[in-house]
Amino acid sequence: IVKFRSIKPFFQTCGGVNLPKVVVAVGSDGLDRKHLVKGRDDLRQDAVMQQVFQLVNVLLAKDPNTKSLSIQTYKVVPLSQKSGLVQWCDGTIPIGVYLKKFKNSPLISKMNYQQGEMGAHHRHRPHDMSAMACRKALGSVGGKGLEVKFGKYKEICAKFKPVQSYTKSVAVSSIVGYVLGLGDRHVQNILINCNTAEIVHIDLGKCLPTPETVPFRLTRDIVDGMGLCGVEGVFRRCCEKTMVVMRSSYDAITTIVEVLLYDPLHDWTLSPSKARTLQVLIETDVQGFVFSVFFRFKFRIRNRCPLPGSLFYFRRTNPGRLNLSDAQNTNKLAERVLLRLQEKLLGTEEGSVLSVRGQVNMLIQQASDPVRLCQLFAGWQPYL
Template sequence: MNILIDQATAEVVHIDLGVAFEQGLMLKTPVPFRLTRDIIDGMGVTGVEGVFRRCCEKTLSVMRTNKEALLTIIEVFIHDPLYKWALSPLKALQRQKESDDDLETSLEGTEGEYEGNKDAARALMRVKQKLDGYEGGEMRSVHGQVQQLIQDAIDPERLCLMFAGWGAWL
């Protein structure tokens, strides 16, 4: 649904930034992103242990090397009045419900109680921590940080809770 595929190169780009800056962790079932079996199967026989992991590690390494430029670009979002930084609990629940239905329901006015600049500053600080290698309060290598992200994204305990048809008795 939220993936753009270049028909000439087969390059895949995620185009839904609605839960960027760890807003996916605000959902009822918090996940950094969903790395389901269907997505992993599409990666071929190596799954997450092949090109995917190497690309993640290389990307994170390049981002760490250029973190000052990246943070400068992200800092512009703090002053953008059109970007909504806060994901209210109501909006989070609605987004999680809509993710399977591909609905575009707007909940205008539900985020008025959230202060955008504080949320933006928090998000910017968290991005800086990630670029410095801090994950879960611990300093991690590029490999360790990618490993943790992948483990969180494929955790069956989280993924099964997100599947609407899940029945523990099956």
């Protein structure tokens, strides 16, 4: 077993609000390994999501039709409620970096300036960006960013493999992310491996106050990297195969999610003000209440998030502060979370039961719909 021998006395900072540090650890085998040290950030949800991804990989490997499919994982080690270590994904770079040249578009710069000048009400009101404005932005920034990236391969055979790997990884992560309710997929939260072209999803534990309108990220530049066929062909087939495995593994997936949801150290609350109050209690609790790693799951409440694929996010709270009424509400909400997960695995969308092909087709249409994309917050950058 390789152990830490020492840590080099220097670090680098990464982008982000909390400025995570990149440190280099020297192993007992003499090799240097990079690690990301994050503070003021709860990594327990990321750790559990990685465990769920590993379970999905096992399920995919058992099926002959999906044994070549997998979702990329990495190690996450929570050290406390607000700190932890994350494995550094060597050879990867955010997709947004590939597309950074598009940020120089005059129209996008003007839109970003206007977003910053307007008040919160104007910036976050419904339909603050029209579909027409979204299409205009698409025309302004150009496209084919990832397609140009794969164009460095001179031989057709050499280009075929990375395009296939990229398309398959996007398909698997899209379906798994939809079923598990993974959101906040902006261009800095999706990495691409420069060697294999597979994508890696990071920052899995963030709670967002505003529901997203799309089931996963399938914007124009994501599709451009799939080659001439786009979403047709490999992407659609891999989505369907992955959904078949997820449906056939109904018992395994619902069981592990149910165990996590009904864990007494979990809480799901509808009251944002109550969540904030309890979160303050957690942060000021000198006893340092010990939490087990838990699973943050997002779900849609029809009367509050009418759009299909919309998600409502919940903040974790301190179970030591909950009363009987809170516990009853927790059980009811956990049941709703589990019910929505079961509906997805059964193909139930908006009251109708869809086949695998029909469900995948609906998700692809929703994910690429300009009317839905234009309603996302500016930082999501739906025009990329």
